[in-house]
Structure formats: C-alpha cells, structure tokens
Amino acid sequence: MKSRQALAGWMFAAPALIVIAVFFLLPVLAALGLSFTDFDIYALASLKNLRFVGLANYLVVLRMGLFWKALGNTLYFVAVGVPLSVAAALGAALLVHSRLARWKGFFRVALFTPVVTNLVAVAVIWKYLFQQRYGVVNYALGALGIHPLDWLGNPHLAMPTIILFAVWKNFGYAMIIVLAGLQAIPGELYEAARLDGAGAWRQLRHITLPMLGPTLMTVGLLTMVGYFQLFAEPYVITEGGPLQSTLSVLYLMYNQGFDWWNLGLASAIAFVLFVFSLAATWVLVRLGRRKGWV
Amino acid sequence: MRSRRLLPVLLVLLTALAGGCTRAAPGGRIVVLHFWAMGQEGRMAARLVRGFEREHPHIRVEVQQLPWTAAHAKLLTAYAGGTTPDIAQMGNTWIPEMAALRAIVPLDGYIAASHIVTPSDYFPGIWKSNVVGGKAYGVPWYVDTRLIFYRKDILAAAGFDHPPRSWAGWARMLAALKAHARPGDWAALLPLNEFEQLVSLSLEQPGSFLRDGDRYGNFQTPQFQAALRFYLSFFRDGYAPRIDNTQVASVPIEFARGHYAFYVSGPWMIQEFATLMPAAVQNDWATAPLPGPTGAASNSGIAGGASLVIFRNSRHRAAAWQLIEYLSRPSVQDAFHRLTGDLPPRRASWARPDIARDPYAAAFRAQLERARAVPRIAEYEQIVREMQTIAARAAWGELDVTQATALMDRKTDAILAKRRWMLAHGRLP
Numbered sequence: 001m002k003s004r005q006a007l008a009g010w011m012f013a014a015p016a017l018i019v020i021a022v023f024f025l026l027p028v029l030a031a032l033g034l035s036f037t038d039f040d041i042y043a044l045a046s047l048k049n050l051r052f053v054g055l056a057n058y059l060v061v062l063r064m065g066l067f068w069k070a071l072g073n074t075l076y077f078v079a080v081g082v083p084l085s086v087a088a089a090l091g092a093a094l095l096v097h098s099r100l101a102r103w104k105g106f107f108r109v110a111l112f113t114p115v116v117t118n119l120v121a122v123a124v125i126w127k128y129l130f131q132q133r134y135g136v137v138n139y140a141l142g143a144l145g146i147h148p149l150d151w152l153g154n155p156h157l158a159m160p161t162i163i164l165f166a167v168w169k170n171f172g173y174a175m176i177i178v179l180a181g182l183q184a185i186p187g188e189l190y191e192a193a194r195l196d197g198a199g200a201w202r203q204l205r206h207i208t209l210p211m212l213g214p215t216l217m218t219v220g221l222l223t224m225v226g227y228f229q230l231f232a233e234p235y236v237i238t239e240g241g242p243l244q245s246t247l248s249v250l251y252l253m254y255n256q257g258f259d260w261w262n263l264g265l266a267s268a269i270a271f272v273l274f275v276f277s278l279a280a281t282w283v284l285v286r287l288g289r290r291k292g293w294v
Numbered sequence: 295m296r297s298r299r300l301l302p303v304l305l306v307l308l309t310a311l312a313g314g315c316t317r318a319a320p321g322g323r324i325v326v327l328h329f330w331a332m333g334q335e336g337r338m339a340a341r342l343v344r345g346f347e348r349e350h351p352h353i354r355v356e357v358q359q360l361p362w363t364a365a366h367a368k369l370l371t372a373y374a375g376g377t378t379p380d381i382a383q384m385g386n387t388w389i390p391e392m393a394a395l396r397a398i399v400p401l402d403g404y405i406a407a408s409h410i411v412t413p414s415d416y417f418p419g420i421w422k423s424n425v426v427g428g429k430a431y432g433v434p435w436y437v438d439t440r441l442i443f444y445r446k447d448i449l450a451a452a453g454f455d456h457p458p459r460s461w462a463g464w465a466r467m468l469a470a471l472k473a474h475a476r477p478g479d480w481a482a483l484l485p486l487n488e489f490e491q492l493v494s495l496s497l498e499q500p501g502s503f504l505r506d507g508d509r510y511g512n513f514q515t516p517q518f519q520a521a522l523r524f525y526l527s528f529f530r531d532g533y534a535p536r537i538d539n540t541q542v543a544s545v546p547i548e549f550a551r552g553h554y555a556f557y558v559s560g561p562w563m564i565q566e567f568a569t570l571m572p573a574a575v576q577n578d579w580a581t582a583p584l585p586g587p588t589g590a591a592s593n594s595g596i597a598g599g600a601s602l603v604i605f606r607n608s609r610h611r612a613a614a615w616q617l618i619e620y621l622s623r624p625s626v627q628d629a630f631h632r633l634t635g636d637l638p639p640r641r642a643s644w645a646r647p648d649i650a651r652d653p654y655a656a657a658f659r660a661q662l663e664r665a666r667a668v669p670r671i672a673e674y675e676q677i678v679r680e681m682q683t684i685a686a687r688a689a690w691g692e693l694d695v696t697q698a699t700a701l702m703d704r705k706t707d708a709i710l711a712k713r714r715w716m717l718a719h720g721r722l723p
Contacts, residue, residue, distance in 0.1 A: 041672055044374060044717055045395040049721060131543055133478070133553075153541045155690070241487055241538040243690055244683065258367065260412045 044261065054270035057268035067269065069244055070252040071276065072175070073159060077248065078227045078280070080164045085223050086216060088167055089174030094208075096175070097182045108179070112172040119169065123236040126165050127152065152238055155245040162233050162246055169233075174219040181215030182208070213293040221284060228277040249273045312386040327355045328379035328609040330369075333362045335383055335436070335600070338633040339342070346620045353613050371398045380608035381617055383435060383600050386423040388421050389671035393426040393723055398603040398607070400429035401618075410619045415640045419597030423667035427723045432601030433618050434639035436630070438560040439595040439665045440494045440584065441657055443567065448474075448555040457582035459590040461524050468533040471555050482556035483548075484528055485539035486689055489682035490596060491558045497666045498522040498586050498594040502670045503681070504706070509714050511706030513681070513699040520587065522685065522695055536689055546570035549579070558597070564654045565635040580656040597665035599639060637662075673709050680705045 035057055037043070043050040059069050096107050114122065129135050130151035138148035151161045189207050198206065209216075230248040234240050240247035240255075249269065257266030288294040298349050311663060314699045331339040336359030343355040358379070360368055366388065372378045373395055384392065392398045405411050411433055413421055444457055449467065452474045458464035471481035484491045489536040496503055499517035504510065512518070528534040534554075534677060542548060549557060550571040557563075567579060586592030602621060604614045620626060627643040637658055649655055668674060688698040 017630075038712065041370075041391060041714060042394065042712060042721070044370065046721075049716065051715075127540070128543070132541065133548075134543055135516050149536075150541075183481075237540070239487065239538065239540050240535070241540065241686075243686060260673075261370070 031267045031270060034125055034264055035271055037264045039262075039264040041261045053264070057265050058198060058272065060265060061268050061272050066244065066247070067249070067252060069271075070247045071273075073244075073246060074230055074248045074250075074273075077161055077163060077166070077230050078224055080160075081166050081222045081227050082220060083226055084163065084167045085171050085174055085227075086220050088171040089178050089219060090212075090216070092171065092175045093178035094204075097179060108176075114169045115172040117130045117169075120236050122169065123165065123233060126161075127237045130161055133225050153242055155243040158238055158242060158245050162230075162237065164229075164235055164239070166227070170223065174223060177219050178212065181212050181262055185211045213288075213291060215286040217284075217293040221281060224280060224284065225277060228273065228280070249276075301377065322529070323352065325353045325610050327353060327381060327610055327613055327617060328669055329355050329357045329617070330365075330379045330382040331357055331367045332360050332383055332385075332600075334634055335636065336360060338630070339383070341585045341633065342621065342630060343617070345626070346617055349620070350613075350616060354614070355617060370395075378605040378607050380610050381602060381604055381614040384432060384603050385600050386420075386432070386598055386666065387674050388582075389424055389431050389601065389603065390426050392603065393431045394672045397606060398430055398431050399606050401433065401604065401615070402430050402608075403431070404615045405430060408619060411622050415642050417597065417639060417641070417662045417665065419665040419667050420599060420639050420662065423597050423599075423670065424601050424643075425667075426670050429723070432603045433622055434599055434601050435621060436627075436634075436636035437597070437599035437639045437658075437662060437665075438562070438637070439658060439661050440490050440558050440560050441595060441661050442582050442584060443549070443557045443559060443563060443584060444580060445549070445552065445575075445578055446580050447575075448552055457580070460585050460592075461587050464585045465524075465527065466635075468528070468556075469531070472531075472533055473616065476552075479553050480535050481533040481554070482528055482558075483542070483545070483554040484525075484534045484558060485542065486529075486536055486686040487538040487540070487682065489678040489685075490560075492522065492525050492682060492685055493668065493678055494527055494558070494584055494595045497596060497668070498584065498592055502669060503702075504671075504710075506541065507717070508669050508671045509704035509710060509717065511710075513702040513706070514696075515519060519679045519695050519699055522688070522699065525685065526586075526688055526695065530691075536686075537647060544570070550575045552623045561655070561658055568654075574667040581654050583657050585659040593661060594663055595661050595665045597662075597667045599637075627674075671710075671713060673713060676709055677706050680709065 026048060036054060038051045038053050038057070092111050094224040095101060096104055096111065101107065129137050132138060132148060132150045132153060135151070137151065137242065142148060149157060152158050174232050185208065189211070190203055193203050193207055229250050231254065233255075234246040234248060234251055238246045253266045253269040253273070254261045256269060285294055321455065329339065329343065330336075338355065340357040340359075347353065347355060369378070369384075369388070369392070373392075380712075389398070405413065405659070413430075416434055417437065420434045420437050421430075424430050424434060424704060442457065448471065449455075449457070452467070452470045454467055454470070458467050468481045476483065496518050499521050501512070501515055501517050502508075503513050503518050504715070505512035513522075529536050531685075545557065545559075545563075546566050547570065548554060549567070564581070568576070583590070583593045584595050586594070602618045604611055604618070608614055621630070622640070624638070624640070624643040624646060627638040627640070628646040628648060631638055631643070631646075636653060637655060638649070644650060644659055668678075680706055684698050684701050684705070687693050688695065693701065713722070
C-alpha cells in the first residue's frame with residue numbers, strides 16, 4: 001500500500017523531475033565536464049584537438065588579473081546595490097503603506113513600473129540621460145550650478161551609475177514583497193506601542209523592522225543572487241568599459257565563451273562565480289539564522 | 295545557458311533551410327545556390343544576383359541576409375550542424391578561422407583557370423588577407439581600410455591648407471588645433487575601445503606584432519613601441535578625449551558641430567557623413583590617407599573588407615564559383631558600389647567613371663595600394679582586443695609603453711598556446 005502510494009507520488013513528480021534533469025542537471029554536468037577540457041575553436045573542428053586539462057582552467061582563472069577585476073566589480077555592485085535596493089524597497093513600501101498616503105494604488109503601480117519595463121530599452125534611455133554632453137542629468141545639474149560629470153566615461157563613476165540604474169530598475173519588485181510583509185504585521189502591536197507612548201520612529205525600530213526581519217532577509221537573498229549575475233546593464237550601457245570598470249564576471253564569461261569560443265575556460269569561470277555567490281549566500285543565511293530570521 | 299537552448303532550435307531551422315538544396319524542377323535540373331550575406335550587402339546582393347540568374351537560367355540564387363552582430367555565431371553553429379551554405383560573404387579576419395575549421399575550400403584551382411579573377415589586378419594587401427598557409431580561401435568582394443576624415447575649415451582656421459602627411463606633421467597640427475579649440479572641443483576622436491586605429495598605425499611600421507610564424511607576440515619591438523607612443527600621445531597630450539565609442543551619441547553630428555577635427559574610420563563613414571551631416575558643413579570635410587611615420591611614402595593601413603568563400607559542404611562548387619566570377623566583374627562591382635557605397639577591391643573596377651570621380655574615395659584608392667594584411671590566424675581578433683585593453687590602460691596612465699608592450703606579449707603568448715600545440719602536431723593547414 002505504502003509503496004504504491006510512493007510510486008504514485010513519483011509518477012506525479014516525474015514530468016517536473018525529467019524536465020529539471022534534461023534542461024538543468026544535464027547541461028550543468030556537461031558544463032562541469034567542459035571546464036576540465038580546453039574546448040575551443042580547434043576542438044570544434046575536430047574532437048582530436050580537445051585536451052583534458054584537469055584543473056588548469058581553474059588555475060588560469062585564479063591567476064587572471066581581469067577575473068579579479070571583474071570579481072571586484074561584481075562584489076562592489078552586490079555590496080552597494082543590494083543594501084540600496086532593499087533600503088529603497090523598504091522606504092517606498094513604508095511610504096505607500098502609510099495611513100497618510102493618498103492615491104496608494106497609483107503610487108504602487110508607478111513604483112513597480114520599472115520592473116516590468118524592458119531592460120534593454122530603459123538601459124538605452126539611461127545611457128542618453130547620463131550622456132556627458134547632451135544628457136538631461138548634466139543639464140539639470142548645470143541649472144544648479146554643478147559642473148557636468150562624465151557619468152559613464154569616468155572609471156570611478158561608471159559603476160555607481162550602473163548601480164543607480166539597477167536599483168531603480170529592481171527595487172519595485174522587492175517593494176511589493178515588503179509591502180505584503182508590512183500588511184501582515186498585526187495592528188494591535190502598533191496600538192499597544194502608542195498606548196505606551198512610542199512615537200513613529202520607535203514604532204519603526206521596535207515593531208516594524210523586527211517583524212519584517214524574515215521578509216527583508218528573503219528580499220536581500222533574492223536580490224543578491226540576482227545581482228551576482230550582473231550582465232545586461234553593462235552590456236547595453238558601457239560594454240564593460242571604461243577601463244573594464246563595469247566588467248562583471250558574467251560578462252567576462254560571455255567574452256571568453258561566445259566571442260572567443262574558449263568554452264572550457266568560460267565554464268570554469270561560471271563555476272568559480274557559482275562558488276562565490278554560494279559562499280555569499282551562505283554568509284547571509286548564517287547571519288539571518290543568528291537573528292532567527294530564516 | 296540561453297544560447298545553449300537556442301542552439302538545437304537554430305540547427306533544426308538551418309537543416310530545414312539546407313533541405314531545399316537540390317530541388318529538381320519539372321523542366322530540368324535547377325541548381326539552387328545558397329548565398330549568405332551580411333548587413334547592407336545582404337540586402338543589396340539579392341538585386342545583384344538577378345543578372346547572374348538571367349545569364350545562367352539553370353541556377354537560382356537564394357540570398358539569406360544575416361545581421362553582422364549574429365553572423366559569426368551563426369556561421370559557427372551552421373558549421374557544427376553541417377548546414378553551411380554554398381557561398382558566403384565573409385569578413386577577411388574570419389577566413390583564417392574558417393580555414394582552420396576546414397569549413398571552406400581553397401580556391402587556387404579555380405583562380406588559376408579564371409579569366410575574370412586575376413590576382414594581379416587586386417590590391418596586394420587585400421588579396422594577401424585571403425591567403426592562409428599559402429592557399430587563397432576567398433576572393434575579395436569589397437574593401438575597407440581606415441584613414442582620416444577631417445574638417446578642412448577647422449584646419450584652415452589654425453593655418454593649415456592641407457591634411458597631415460607624417461606623424462610629426464600630424465602632431466604639430468593637433469597641438470595647433472588644441473590651442474585653437476573652444477572649451478569642450480577636441481582635436482581628434484579615437485575611441486579607446488576600438489583597436490583598428492592602433493593596428494593601422496602599427497602596420498605603417500615595418501615588421502609585425504607577431505613573430506615566429508605567428509606563434510608569439512612581438513609587441514616589444516622599437517617599431518611597435520613607436521606606434522604605441524604616437525597613439526598614446528593623442529591622450530597624454532590632450533588631443534583626443536579618453537572615451538569609448540559607447541559614449542559618442544552620433545559621430546556625424548558631433549563632427550558637424552566641430553567637436554572633433556579628425557576622425558579615423560572606414561569607407562562606410564562617407565555615406566554616413568554625406569547623409570547625416572547638415573548641408574552647411576558638407577563642403578568642409580574631406581578624407582586623406584593616414585599620415586605615415588616619416589611622410590606620405592610610409593603610409594599604410596589595414597587591408598580589410600569582406601570576401602566571397604565556398605564551403606566544403608557545398609555540392610555545387612562549380613556553380614558557386616561562377617557566381618563569384620560574376621560578382622568580381624568590374625561592371626558588376628560598379629553596380630555594387632552604386633548600391634552600397636562599398637569600395638571595390640580591384641583596380642579595373644576603380645577605373646569606372648563613377649567611382650574615379652568620387653573625391654572622398656580617392657584617398658582610399660591611394661591607401662589601398664599600400665594597405666597591409668593583418669596576421670591571418672584564428673586568434674587575431676582576441677589578440678588585438680587584448681592589445682587595445684592594455685593600450686587603453688596606458689592611455690589612462692596606468693602603464694608606460696615598456697610595461698604595456700611587455701604585458702601585450704605575455705597575454706598574446708598565452709592566447710597562442712593552443713595554436714603552437716596545433717602547429718607542433720601538424721594539425722593546422
């Protein structure tokens with residue numbers, strides 16, 4: 001009886017499992033295999049030109065200056081972008097949730113709109129907004145008497161501009177989740193706090209934030225995993241420049257894999273990135289667990 | 295991940311396409327040639343081949359247009375899936391790679407027997423860029439070489455009535471222009487993410503940036519270092535802005551506004567300038583050969599462009615060759631020039647009245663005689679991109695010339711490791 005039930009269960013799960021195995025597990029295993037070879041354009045000509053190189057690709061990656069630069073850029077993007085996104089989401093959610101707010105529906109839609117726009121299209125628009133000579137941002141700064149900045153041409157400013165764009169593009173999604181979290185906080189807690197004489201700031205610090213802990217944790221994790229895969233923004237806006245200051249690990253992998261067909265090396269880069277994002281996630285989960293948020 | 299899933303779909307599509315390869319018409323055998331062409335040429339090729347079909351009623355040509363950005367990946371996937379066309383337009387720098395893959399066939403036999411394709415009539419550098427391991431794999435279709443576009447009026451205002459001819463003369467002119475420039479304007483535009491300018495300058499020096507049969511980098515020579523030093527002076531002396539081409543909103547408009555007096559680019563820019571620049575400045579711009587290190591006689595440049603190739607998989611190689619011969623006729627190349635603005639690769643075509651009178655094309659004609667082929671290896675583009683990345687760092691002051699060229703050699707040697715192994719095992723044509 002029990003085994004028949006188990007069989008039925010497997011049968012129901014089978015379609016999904018097969019899809020996962022064929023479209024996820026197999027390609028991942030194939031890529032892992034590829035990362036131990038020097039698969040390149042010559043191997044495409046004849047598999048006789050394919051050599052098994054063991055861990056050599058990984059050693060090459062770890063010794064590649066450009067990889068560390070790309071990793072540094074990616075970590076910069078994650079370390080600044082994730083807290084900013086979560087903070088923006090929290091701020092927007094609090095504003096939209098506030099009892100004082102008017103036209104809540106309108107603001108929710110307006111703040112969520114960037115999420116549903118096409119990334120390439122808005123990235124091109126941002127590129128023009130931040131153009132040094134003609135961009136409207138510098139025009140506005142000029143009206144305030146501020147000297148125009150070379151937003152996307154200065155190696156120190158390009159990544160902050162990309163971060164700004166990513167935060168603007170993505171915070172709406174996190175805002176919706178935080179909003180749901182806010183709505184789940186029982187009203188009595190605030191009532192009790194008010195009776196005890198707590199003002200708005202103390203209510204936020206001692207009720208809203210602790211109650212939102214698990215939600216913020218989830219939002220932070222999701223955003224972080226997504227931000228580790230930075231690619232489309234620099235691809236469209238800066239092509240990784242200036243001076244590789246916006247080159248991400250994924251972009252480097254794309255260069256190696258699809259521009260030069262060094263698929264072995266590109267696979268190795270992918271797995272190294274995987275290890276790094278796994279480690280970062282693990283750290284965040286550990287932190288959350290200590291606070292009881294996971 | 296996404297491309298890997300796309301690949302099978304592409305292959306199926308391509309197989310379906312190639313399936314129509316030998317369809318027998320009821321009245322007799324009709325040969326269908328599949329011809330892949332890119333971008334603008336792809337659009338115009340369909341018109342050009344009509345005349346060929348009239349001359350050869352038993353051959354039908356199906357032109358498929360590929361966007362340039364996707365063309366390289368599509369050729370490689372077609373090769374992997376065994377669904378290559380009969381004949382294709384191919385950027386010169388891709389030919390060594392396709393030859394290494396044994397995807398395309400040498401054409402020496404056809405060329406030797408041909409009365410139309412006569413190698414001596416072609417510009418030598420252009421012809422050579424199709425020769426890999428002593429065999430010709432392509433017939434040049436149109437050419438491109440990078441030279442200078444300049445604003446006559448801005449030069450005149452600074453006291454110059456002719457374009458620069460030597461590097462030293464160019465440097466003097468740039469310094470004078472810088473002194474005359476309005477704030478925010480520059481003497482020249484050389485985007486830091488384009489490798490062609492530095493490669494062009496280095497080709498004006500004797501020798502090559504690769505050595506020992508293109509097995510190792512050769513950037514640390516006095517010749518290349520001189521080219522790099524001159525290139526870097528544009529940025530170090532403040533003649534050109536340190537920007538990538540992604541930051542230039544529109545070159546014709548900025549050029550028209552006088553933000554730049556010099557620009558280094560190729561023949562397609564003639565049409566861009568002619569159509570996009572306002573009428574008021576149309577008489578103020580001109581083209582000139584790239585200044586040479588020691589004067590006009592030392593001028594050179596990249597022998598670039600696109601060629602026509604025949605794929606190994608083709609079952610109609612003879613018919614494909616007939617099409618190549620047709621497209622190589624001076625009269626057809628003249629028509630092609632009028633349709634696309636592309637410049638023809640052979641002197642006979644340049645003798646036709648239309649192009650001979652074109653004032654903007656004349657500078658190209660002069661430089662094409664001296665343009666040199668770049669190294670013909672599959673890794674070429676990866677090497678020059680790496681070179682440019684390092685040159686950009688030097689332009690920003692992160693590296694000096696000695697450090698930069700040492701780094702270029704080190705990176706290039708690493709990129710060429712597999713090629714050395716292939717050569718040592720006799721696996722390259």
